[in-house]
Amino acid sequence: MRAREPSTPRGQEAVAATLEVRPMVLADLEDVMDLERLAFKHPWSTELFRRELLHDWSTILLATGKKPSFPKIYGFVIYWMVHDEIHILNLASHPKLRRQGIARRLMAEALERGRARGATLTTPEVRRSNFPALSLYRALGYRQVGIRPNYYVDEGEDAVVMVLDL
Ligand SMILES: CC(C)(COP(=O)(O)OP(=O)(O)OC[C@H]1O[C@@H](n2cnc3c(N)ncnc32)[C@H](O)[C@@H]1OP(=O)(O)O)[C@@H](O)C(=O)NCCC(=O)NCCS
Numbered sequence: 001m002r003a004r005e006p007s008t009p010r011g012q013e014a015v016a017a018t019l020e021v022r023p024m025v026l027a028d029l030e031d032v033m034d035l036e037r038l039a040f041k042h043p044w045s046t047e048l049f050r051r052e053l054l055h056d057w058s059t060i061l062l063a064t065g066k067k068p069s070f071p072k073i074y075g076f077v078i079y080w081m082v083h084d085e086i087h088i089l090n091l092a093s094h095p096k097l098r099r100q101g102i103a104r105r106l107m108a109e110a111l112e113r114g115r116a117r118g119a120t121l122t123t124p125e126v127r128r129s130n131f132p133a134l135s136l137y138r139a140l141g142y143r144q145v146g147i148r149p150n151y152y153v154d155e156g157e158d159a160v161v162m163v164l165d166l
């Protein structure tokens with residue numbers, strides 16, 4: 001009888017194991033914009049990202065990896081520290097690398113950094129139709145606390161307000 005072959009790691013473990021998370025710098029701008037345009041129907045402008053980099057209260061964290069012939073930026077999260085709140089403005093992972101733990105890792109890192117600066121809660125806003133994002137936040141323990149009607153001006157879509165106490 002053949003000996004049992006060692007089990008192959010799932011893609012998720014392989015990607016998550018090689019991820020690095022670091023703050024974005026200006027030199028990342030074009031690569032981040034490539035991902036922003038892939039991830040969102042209504043992407044932010046380059047200028048908006050450039051401005052975020054200048055604000056003391058804003059942080060952009062990048063998840064990077066080293067898969068051959070693949071863009072090096074796998075995901076990002078943008079958040080503001082406002083008093084004791086981590087307000088999540090934007091979060092994305094590469095469409096070809098979804099469900100591999102990238103957003104989970106970025107959110108864990110954002111919360112850890114926010115906690116170290118005294119945050120006691122975190123609040124993302126999510127389009128009502130964004131099932132993957134709503135599922136992600138629910139899986140991370142966030143609760144829904146309200147709806148902001150017609151919050152997204154592009155399509156007049158409602159925002160679901162969620163909260164996690166830290
Ligand atoms: C939402 C988004 C950031 C999730 O990123 P991701 O890297 O695929 O998320 P993760 O792999 O870390 O998922 C963690 C958990 O979230 C939940 N989840 C994420 N995507 C899901 C989906 N499509 N369906 C159901 N659950 C989902 C699952 O519980 C998942 O855990 P599991 O894979 O072990 O079941 C990604 O889909 C994305 O970039 N979407 C486009 C941009 C966007 O809408 N951003 C959100 C703005 S608020």
